[in-house]
Amino acid sequence: MADxxxxxxxRYRPESDTSEPTFEEFxxxxxxxxxVLDGLNYVKDQLDGTLSFRWSCRMGICGSCGMNxxxxxxxxxxTFLKDYEPGPVRVEPLTNFPVIRDLIVEIGDFxxxxxxxxxxxxxxxxxxxxxxxxxxxxxxxxxYKQFSMCINCMLCYAACPIYGLDPHxxxxxxxxxxxxxxxxxxxxxxxxxxxxxxxxEGIWGCTFVGECTQVCPKHVDPAGAIQRYKLTASLEWMxxxxxxxxxx
Amino acid sequence: MNHxxxxxxxxxxxxxxxxxTYWWAVRRAYFVFIMRELTSIFVAWFILYLLLLxxxxxxxxxxxxxxxxxxxxxxxxxxxxxxxAFVVFHAITWFNLAPQAMVVKVGGQRVPGLLIAxxxxxxxAFVSIVLAxxxxxx
Numbered sequence: 001m002a003d004x005x006x007x008x009x010x011r012y013r014p015e016s017d018t019s020e021p022t023f024e025e026f027x028x029x030x031x032x033x034x035x036v037l038d039g040l041n042y043v044k045d046q047l048d049g050t051l052s053f054r055w056s057c058r059m060g061i062c063g064s065c066g067m068n069x070x071x072x073x074x075x076x077x078x079t080f081l082k083d084y085e086p087g088p089v090r091v092e093p094l095t096n097f098p099v100i101r102d103l104i105v106e107i108g109d110f111x112x113x114x115x116x117x118x119x120x121x122x123x124x125x126x127x128x129x130x131x132x133x134x135x136x137x138x139x140x141x142x143x144y145k146q147f148s149m150c151i152n153c154m155l156c157y158a159a160c161p162i163y164g165l166d167p168h169x170x171x172x173x174x175x176x177x178x179x180x181x182x183x184x185x186x187x188x189x190x191x192x193x194x195x196x197x198x199x200x201e202g203i204w205g206c207t208f209v210g211e212c213t214q215v216c217p218k219h220v221d222p223a224g225a226i227q228r229y230k231l232t233a234s235l236e237w238m239x240x241x242x243x244x245x246x247x248x
Numbered sequence: 249m250n251h252x253x254x255x256x257x258x259x260x261x262x263x264x265x266x267x268x269t270y271w272w273a274v275r276r277a278y279f280v281f282i283m284r285e286l287t288s289i290f291v292a293w294f295i296l297y298l299l300l301l302x303x304x305x306x307x308x309x310x311x312x313x314x315x316x317x318x319x320x321x322x323x324x325x326x327x328x329x330x331x332x333a334f335v336v337f338h339a340i341t342w343f344n345l346a347p348q349a350m351v352v353k354v355g356g357q358r359v360p361g362l363l364i365a366x367x368x369x370x371x372x373a374f375v376s377i378v379l380a381x382x383x384x385x386x
Contacts, residue, residue, distance in 0.1 A: 012263050014261050014262070014263070019263070020263070021263060071274075071275075095265070096267075098262035098263065098264045099262060099263040099264075099265075100262055106262055139356065161267070161271055161272070161278060161281075164267045164271065165267055165271075207281075207285065208281075208345065208349075209277070209278065209281045210277070210281070210345070210348070211275075211277050211278070211281075213348070214277065221348065223348060224348040224349065227345075227348060227349030228349060228350075228351060230349070231349065231350075
C-alpha cells in the first residue's frame with residue numbers, strides 16, 4: 001500500500017510572464033484519514049509556501065475549498081486521497097470562473113447574482129416585535145429545508161455547462177436559494193423574485209443537464225428546484241393569460 | 249449583471265479559460281445530455297412523417313400506395329429505425345427525470361420518485377398496447 005501520493009497542482013502566477021497556468025507535482029503523505037485539502041496544506045507548510053488556495057472550516061460547512069479534483073468539482077475537505085490511489089491526483093481551480101491565482105477563483109459574479117434573487121425573507125409589512133415571532137410548523141419547514149442546506153460552494157456553477165457558455169445565466173445555487181425563500185411560509189417576496197427568475201437569464205436558461213445536482217455536496221438538488229420553478233412560472237404565465245384582470 | 253473590473257496593479261490579470269467547442273465530449277453526463285437534446289430532431293422527424301402519411305391519405309388509395317412505397321425504401325427504413333432508437337432514448341431519459349421536476353404530495357407525504365417515473369412508463373405501455381390492439385387486433 002503506497003503511503004505517498006502525487007498531487008498535480010495547477011499553478012497560475014499573474015505576475016509572471018506565462019499567461020497559461022502550469023502544473024506542478026508534489027509528493028504528499030497519503031494517510032487513511034487525509035483529504036485533498038490536507039495534502040494541499042502539507043504542500044503549503046512543508047514544500048512550497050507560495051501555493052495559494054482558499055479553505056476555512058475543514059468540515060463541509062464554509063464552502064470555500066471547492067476545486068476540481070481529477071476534473072470533478074469537489075469540496076477538497078471531503079475528498080479523501082485514499083480514494084485516488086495510486087494517483088496522481090490532479091487539483092485545478094473550479095471551472096467556469098476566472099482564476100486569480102493558483103487555485104483561487106474570482107467569485108464576485110456569483111455574489112452579485114445571489115443578491116439579485118433576494119435570498120432573504122421579504123415581508124410586505126413587518127409586524128411589530130410585540131406580536132412575537134413568525135411561527136412555522138415542522139411541515140412548513142420541511143418544504144424548503146433541503147434548499148436551505150446550500151453552502152454557496154459554487155461546485156454547481158463549475159459543473160454547469162450553461163453557465164460556462166452563457167455567463168449571464170443566474171445559475172443553479174442562486175435559483176435554488178430563491179426557491180428556498182419562495183417556499184418559506186414566512187416569506188412574501190415570490191412575485192419580486194419571479195420577475196428576475198422568469199427571464200432567459202433565470203430559469204429558462206437552464207436546459208436540465210442535471211450535473212449541478214450530481215456534484216452538490218449538500219444534496220440540495222438545484223436542478224430539481226429550477227424545474228419546479230419552471231412549472232410555477234408557467235402556471236403563473238398561464239394564469240395571467242387567462243385571467244389578465246387577476247391579482248397582478 | 250455586467251460588471252467590469254478595471255485593471256490596476258492591485259488587481260492583477262485573471263486567467264479565463266475558454267469553453268472548448270467539444271465540451272460535451274469530455275464528460276459522460278454532458279454527452280448523454282447533448283444526445284438527449286439531439287433527440288428532439290428525431291421527434292420532429294416522426295411528427296413530419298406522420299403529417300406526410302396524413303397528407304398521403306388525402307390523395308386517396310394511389311397516394312397511400314405511393315407513401316407505402318416510399319416507406320419501404322431501404323434508406324427510409326434505416327432512417328426510421330435510427331429515429332425510433334432516438335425517440336425511445338428521448339422518452340426514457342425524460343421519464344427518468346420527471347420525478348425531479350414533479351413534487352406530488354398525497355396526504356402530506358411526498359410520492360416517491362420511483363412511482364412518478366413508473367406511472368409515466370405505465371402510461372407509455374398502456375398507450376402502446378392500445379395502439380398495438382388497434383393495428384393488429386382489428
